[in-house]
Amino acid sequence: MTPVGYTFLNKYYNLLLPKLSVEVYQDASFDSEKIVKYGASKRLVLPKSRKNLSTPYDNMVAAIKHQGIRLHFFAVIFKVVDENELTAFIASKPMAQHTRVIWYLYEWLTGNTLNLPALNSGNYVQLFDPKYYFTLSDGVRDKRTRVINNAIGTRDFCPTIRKTPEILTLAKTDVYKTAYEEVQKLGKSISADIIGRSVNYLYTKETRSSTEIENERPDKKRMQRFLNAIKNAGLFELSKDKLIDIQNQIVADSVRASDYRECEIYVGSTIQKYSIVDEDVHYVGAKAEHIESLMDGLFKTHDNLMLDGEVPSLIHASIVSFAEVYIHPFDDGNGRIHRYLIHDVMKQREPDHKFIIPISAAILKNTERYDEVLETISKPIMAMLDWELDAENGNRMVINNDIEFMYRFPDYTEHVKFVYEMMNSAISSDLIEEICLLLVFDVIKTSINRAADVPNMKLDTLVSIIISGGGAVSNKKRGLFLKYLSEEGLAEVEKDSMKIISEVKDKFKIDIQELVNKSEKA
The missing domain is CATH 1.10.3290.10 (Fido-like domain)
Structure with a gap:
C-alpha cells in the first residue's frame, strides 16, 4: 500500500503528527475504493485506477479531497514547505478549486504572500465545504485567490466541527x-x-x-x-x-x-x-x-x-x-x-x-x-x-x-x-428529579400544615425527616413531630407522604427518598 494525502505528507515531511482516525492509502490490487480495518483504526484504500500521486502538492489536494481540511497539518507543513515549488505548483493550475484553497491557506496561515498574480476572474469557492463542516454563513471574500473564508475562527485560533451524521442529529x-x-x-x-x-x-x-x-x-x-x-x-x-x-x-x-x-x-x-x-x-x-x-x-x-x-x-x-x-x-x-x-x-x-x-x-x-x-x-x-x-x-x-x-x-x-x-x-435526571422533589416536599408540607400549626423554621426539617424515611417517621424521631401533631395527625401525614412518594416513584421512576439521602451525605 502507498500512503496518500495527509498520510503521505506526514511521512514526506517527517512531521510526526498523530495519525488520523482514517488514513488514506492506494493499492494496485484493489479494483474499487474501500474502507478496511487496520487494528483499532481504519484505512481508506483507493484503487489502482486512481492517479498515482508522487509529489507533496498533489497529495495536498488529495488530502483535502479525501480527509478534509486539517489546519494543524497545513500549519506545520507550511513551515517546512519549499515556497518556490509550492508557487510553481499553484501557477500551473491557478483556477483549480483545491489549488486555490491551498494557495489561500498558505497566505492566511503564514501571513506571507506568494509571488503570484491575483486572480481577476472565476467563481468564488468556499474554504470549508458547509456540507461537511459547521461554517459561517457568509465569510470573508479574498479577491486575490477568489476564496471565501467561511471558517468559524481566525488565524490565531480556528477550531473545526465536522458534520458527522450523529452531530447533525444532535444539532x-x-x-x-x-x-x-x-x-x-x-x-x-x-x-x-x-x-x-x-x-x-x-x-x-x-x-x-x-x-x-x-x-x-x-x-x-x-x-x-x-x-x-x-x-x-x-x-x-x-x-x-x-x-x-x-x-x-x-x-x-x-x-x-x-x-x-x-x-x-x-x-x-x-x-x-x-x-x-x-x-x-x-x-x-x-x-x-x-x-x-x-x-x-x-x-x-x-x-x-x-x-x-x-x-x-x-x-x-x-x-x-x-x-x-x-x-x-x-x-x-x-x-x-x-x-x-x-x-x-x-x-x-x-x-x-x-x-x-x-x-x-x-x-x-x-x-x-x-x-x-x-x-x-x-x-x-x-x-x-x-x-x-x-x-x-x-x-x-x-x-x-x-x-x-x-x-x-x-x-x-x-x-x-x-x-x-x-x-x-x-x-x-437532575432537572426533573429536583422538580419532583419539590412537588413531594410541597405535598408533605401541606399535609403537616393541615394537621397542625408548625413554625416555618421547623417545618422543612420535619418534611426532610419524613422523606428520608420513605414517608414514615421512626420511633426515635417521632417525638420531634408529637410536639406539634397528635398521633392521629401524624398517621395522616405519613399516609399522605407515602402516597406521593410512591406516585412519583411509579410514574417517573424517581426515588425521592434516595435523592434526599444522597443530598444529605453530600
Missing part, C-alpha cells in the same frame, strides 16, 4: 425546548413558584458539582461568589477583563489573577512511593508566550459566532468552553471557568430561556467519559510535547519544543457530542 435538538417539554410531562401541578425554586437550587447544584469535579472543597464565601457568577452568566460581554473578573470571583484570594499566566502550567497529580516524590503529568497547557494570541483568537471566534448566529448555540458554547480549558490561561480556576462558559455563552445566545441545565452535575456522574473526550486533544499533545520538570526550581514546567499549532487548530467534534449528551442527561 437539531433545542435543549431548552426539550427541558420545557420534560417539565410539562410532570403535569399541571407545576407552578411558576416550583420552577423558580428548582432553578435556584440547580444554580447551587451546578456550583457544587463544578467544584467537586476539581476535587476541591472551597469555603462558603468562594462557593457564594461562584454561585453569583453563574446566576449572572451572559450579562456581560466576553472579554479578557471579564474572564479575569470571573477567575477572581471563584478562586482563593491568594491565586487571583491580574493577567494571563506568565509561566508554563500542567495538570497532574503527585505520586509518592517510599521516599521518592514524582509528578504524574496528565496535560500541559499552551505555552505562556502564545496565550495572548490564542485567547484573542478565541474571543474573535466567539464574536464571529455571535454575529453570524447560524451555528447552534450549544455548539458555540462547546467551542468556547473547551478552548479555554485547553489553553489554560490562568494559574488556577481554569476548569470551573470552562464549565461556567457553557452557561455564559448559552445565556448570551438564548437570554430568554427559563432553566439552568446543571451540566456539571451530569459531568460529575460521567467523569470517565469526560476524561475520554478531553484526551482526544490532550493525548496527541502530550505525545508530541517535549517537556521536563525542573526539580531545582520547585518542579517548574519547562517546554523544549513548540507545537502551538496543536492548540490553535483543534477538532472539537467529539466535544460537541459530549456536551449534548451531558445536557440531555442533566435534563432527564
Whole structure:
C-alpha cells in the first residue's frame, strides 16, 4: 500500500503528527475504493485506477479531497514547505478549486504572500465545504485567490466541527425546548413558584458539582461568589477583563489573577512511593508566550459566532468552553471557568430561556467519559510535547519544543457530542428529579400544615425527616413531630407522604427518598 494525502505528507515531511482516525492509502490490487480495518483504526484504500500521486502538492489536494481540511497539518507543513515549488505548483493550475484553497491557506496561515498574480476572474469557492463542516454563513471574500473564508475562527485560533451524521442529529435538538417539554410531562401541578425554586437550587447544584469535579472543597464565601457568577452568566460581554473578573470571583484570594499566566502550567497529580516524590503529568497547557494570541483568537471566534448566529448555540458554547480549558490561561480556576462558559455563552445566545441545565452535575456522574473526550486533544499533545520538570526550581514546567499549532487548530467534534449528551442527561435526571422533589416536599408540607400549626423554621426539617424515611417517621424521631401533631395527625401525614412518594416513584421512576439521602451525605 502507498500512503496518500495527509498520510503521505506526514511521512514526506517527517512531521510526526498523530495519525488520523482514517488514513488514506492506494493499492494496485484493489479494483474499487474501500474502507478496511487496520487494528483499532481504519484505512481508506483507493484503487489502482486512481492517479498515482508522487509529489507533496498533489497529495495536498488529495488530502483535502479525501480527509478534509486539517489546519494543524497545513500549519506545520507550511513551515517546512519549499515556497518556490509550492508557487510553481499553484501557477500551473491557478483556477483549480483545491489549488486555490491551498494557495489561500498558505497566505492566511503564514501571513506571507506568494509571488503570484491575483486572480481577476472565476467563481468564488468556499474554504470549508458547509456540507461537511459547521461554517459561517457568509465569510470573508479574498479577491486575490477568489476564496471565501467561511471558517468559524481566525488565524490565531480556528477550531473545526465536522458534520458527522450523529452531530447533525444532535444539532437539531433545542435543549431548552426539550427541558420545557420534560417539565410539562410532570403535569399541571407545576407552578411558576416550583420552577423558580428548582432553578435556584440547580444554580447551587451546578456550583457544587463544578467544584467537586476539581476535587476541591472551597469555603462558603468562594462557593457564594461562584454561585453569583453563574446566576449572572451572559450579562456581560466576553472579554479578557471579564474572564479575569470571573477567575477572581471563584478562586482563593491568594491565586487571583491580574493577567494571563506568565509561566508554563500542567495538570497532574503527585505520586509518592517510599521516599521518592514524582509528578504524574496528565496535560500541559499552551505555552505562556502564545496565550495572548490564542485567547484573542478565541474571543474573535466567539464574536464571529455571535454575529453570524447560524451555528447552534450549544455548539458555540462547546467551542468556547473547551478552548479555554485547553489553553489554560490562568494559574488556577481554569476548569470551573470552562464549565461556567457553557452557561455564559448559552445565556448570551438564548437570554430568554427559563432553566439552568446543571451540566456539571451530569459531568460529575460521567467523569470517565469526560476524561475520554478531553484526551482526544490532550493525548496527541502530550505525545508530541517535549517537556521536563525542573526539580531545582520547585518542579517548574519547562517546554523544549513548540507545537502551538496543536492548540490553535483543534477538532472539537467529539466535544460537541459530549456536551449534548451531558445536557440531555442533566435534563432527564437532575432537572426533573429536583422538580419532583419539590412537588413531594410541597405535598408533605401541606399535609403537616393541615394537621397542625408548625413554625416555618421547623417545618422543612420535619418534611426532610419524613422523606428520608420513605414517608414514615421512626420511633426515635417521632417525638420531634408529637410536639406539634397528635398521633392521629401524624398517621395522616405519613399516609399522605407515602402516597406521593410512591406516585412519583411509579410514574417517573424517581426515588425521592434516595435523592434526599444522597443530598444529605453530600
